[in-house]
Amino acid sequence: xxxxxxxxxxxxxxxxxxxxxxxxxxxxxxxxxxxxxxxxxxxxxxxxxxxxxxxxxxxxxxxxxxxxxxxxxxxxxxxxxxxxxxxxxxxxxxxxxxxxxxxxxxxxxxxxxxxxxxxxxxxxxxxxxxxxxxxxxxxxxxxxxxxxxxxxxxxxxxxxxxxxxxxxxxxxxxxxxxxxxxxxxxxxxxxxxxxxxxxxxxxxxxxxxxxxxxxxxxxxxxxxxxxxxxxxxxxxxxxxxxxxxxxxxxxxxxxxxxxxxxxxxxxxxxxxxxxxxxxxxxxxxxxxxxxxxxxxxxxxxxxxxxxxxxxxxxxxxxxxxxxxxxxxxxxxxxxxxxxxxxxxxxxxxxxxxxxxxxxxxxxxxxxxxxxxxxxxxxxxxxxxxxxxxxxxxxxxxxxxxxxxxxxxxxxxxxxxxxxxxxxxxxxxxxxxxxxxxxxxxxxxxxxxxxxxxxxxxxxxxxxxxxxxxxxxxxxxxxxxxxxxxxxxxxxxxxxxxxxxxxxxxxxxxxx
Numbered sequence: 001x002x003x004x005x006x007x008x009x010x011x012x013x014x015x016x017x018x019x020x021x022x023x024x025x026x027x028x029x030x031x032x033x034x035x036x037x038x039x040x041x042x043x044x045x046x047x048x049x050x051x052x053x054x055x056x057x058x059x060x061x062x063x064x065x066x067x068x069x070x071x072x073x074x075x076x077x078x079x080x081x082x083x084x085x086x087x088x089x090x091x092x093x094x095x096x097x098x099x100x101x102x103x104x105x106x107x108x109x110x111x112x113x114x115x116x117x118x119x120x121x122x123x124x125x126x127x128x129x130x131x132x133x134x135x136x137x138x139x140x141x142x143x144x145x146x147x148x149x150x151x152x153x154x155x156x157x158x159x160x161x162x163x164x165x166x167x168x169x170x171x172x173x174x175x176x177x178x179x180x181x182x183x184x185x186x187x188x189x190x191x192x193x194x195x196x197x198x199x200x201x202x203x204x205x206x207x208x209x210x211x212x213x214x215x216x217x218x219x220x221x222x223x224x225x226x227x228x229x230x231x232x233x234x235x236x237x238x239x240x241x242x243x244x245x246x247x248x249x250x251x252x253x254x255x256x257x258x259x260x261x262x263x264x265x266x267x268x269x270x271x272x273x274x275x276x277x278x279x280x281x282x283x284x285x286x287x288x289x290x291x292x293x294x295x296x297x298x299x300x301x302x303x304x305x306x307x308x309x310x311x312x313x314x315x316x317x318x319x320x321x322x323x324x325x326x327x328x329x330x331x332x333x334x335x336x337x338x339x340x341x342x343x344x345x346x347x348x349x350x351x352x353x354x355x356x357x358x359x360x361x362x363x364x365x366x367x368x369x370x371x372x373x374x375x376x377x378x379x380x381x382x383x384x385x386x387x388x389x390x391x392x393x394x395x396x397x398x399x400x401x402x403x404x405x406x407x408x409x410x411x412x413x414x415x416x417x418x419x420x421x422x423x424x425x426x427x428x429x430x431x432x433x434x435x436x437x438x439x440x441x442x443x444x445x446x447x448x449x450x451x452x453x454x455x456x457x458x459x460x461x462x463x464x465x466x467x468x469x470x471x472x473x474x475x476x477x478x479x480x481x482x483x484x485x486x487x488x489x490x491x492x493x494x495x496x497x498x499x500x501x502x503x504x505x506x507x508x509x510x511x
Contacts, residue, residue: 019305176266447503
């Protein structure tokens with residue numbers, strides 16, 4: 001059987017493993033740590049990630065275990081200047097119009113439990129020492145305890161963080177830069193803080209963010225260490241307590257965890273070579289602006305895992321694997337550029353920047369909150385529901401506003417919504433309105449499941465084209481958009497071009 005070694009059991013590696021195991025691909029998951037994370041660290045799950053989790057069958061369960069943050073409050077100086085609802089911003093765009101706080105330790109334990117249900121467990125304390133792409137397989141050397149051995153896999157995926165051993169062995173450059181500013185992060189109890197709100201505070205002397213961490217009432221505090229305490233030896237939370245409380249207008253109670261760090265922003269020159277790939281922090285690291293890093297890594301994992309599964313099962317041409325880098329590197333670079341600009345603006349200590357931050361920005365935010373279009377655009381960007389792969393040759397066609405590569409819009413239907421069908425984790429054809437019979441016939445011959453939805457105002461509002469057909473990929477993005485009447489020939493050509501055998505069962509994996 002085709003088997004995959006996954007190096008690194010953080011959220012990215014765990015989702016690669018889940019995406020493969022759910023599709024019947026054997027995986028071996030190793031991590032040099034002695035066990036899962038014990039601290040909260042990255043914790044914000046955005047709408048697109050929760051949509052992926054719903055495809056795996058546990059989106060709503062994860063939501064029940066986390067804390068929903070559906071409101072953002074801006075504070076400038078000593079005043080609360082703007083407050084707006086993520087639920088309103090994302091209404092009709094996603095079944096999850098909010099950010100979910102789900103601490104990394106709990107998150108990882110949850111995913112490990114889901115993997116265990118599939119018979120997959122992590123080999124902790126195991127280190128990748130070397131690997132060689134032999135053309136038709138990958139030879140690896142793995143050390144565990146006092147011994148090491150040689151093992152052969154069909155593919156290797158490095159999800160082993162910013163200091164990736166896999167990336168280093170491949171010799172892939174990791175260009176970027178690091179900030180000079182020092183940041184703090186703390187988990188603490190906060191009196192009278194709303195558990196469903198995210199707080200942003202701006203003053204001349206700095207900025208701070210507060211968001212919920214756990215249902216127990218713990219909050220995450222993040223901000224820039226002010227100049228007056230930078231040189232202090234043994235810097236601790238008590239050196240910052242007054243500064244933080246002043247910025248956010250809060251009273252901090254017990255502190256559970258405190259640390260300082262510097263921000264890095266880098267994107268690897270490649271996301272893989274041959275049969276070896278990298279994902280998550282091994283391929284890109286970000287500033288904390290928008291909380292995008294972990295969600296982007298999970299997006300990598302979803303994108304790569306379904307493609308690996310299709311090729312491993314011999315249900316697609318191996319060229320499909322080239323599209324992983326083609327789709328994910330442009331997004332990572334765009335995200336880095338965006339978050340870097342926001343980050344630099346937020347930390348700039350020049351007089352002009354401070355004036356804009358404290359006096360002009362809050363007014364702009366307050367004005368923007370009054371209008372639907374900018375609110376919706378902000379939600380789409382932060383939630384990653386705006387991600388599109390239009391620039392990749394895997395995705396083709398236009399029907400209505402929707403183009404090949406776009407995320408399939410979420411649409412309410414009389415029986416629920418169109419995303420329910422995506423839980424099959426397979427290719428499918430969606431039609432909104434009247435189906436073209438020739439398209440239905442061709443889809444049947446090709447083994448493509450067809451989901452026909454009645455035309456509605458919800459469909460119109462989602463910008464799909466009436467009576468059009470959309471070939472949807474296993475990750476919920478549109479692969480081929482077909483105007484009414486285009487149908488059969490284009491669908492056949494697409495399936496043939498990519499060597500898709502959509503009706504081929506997973507049992508055919510065996511040689």
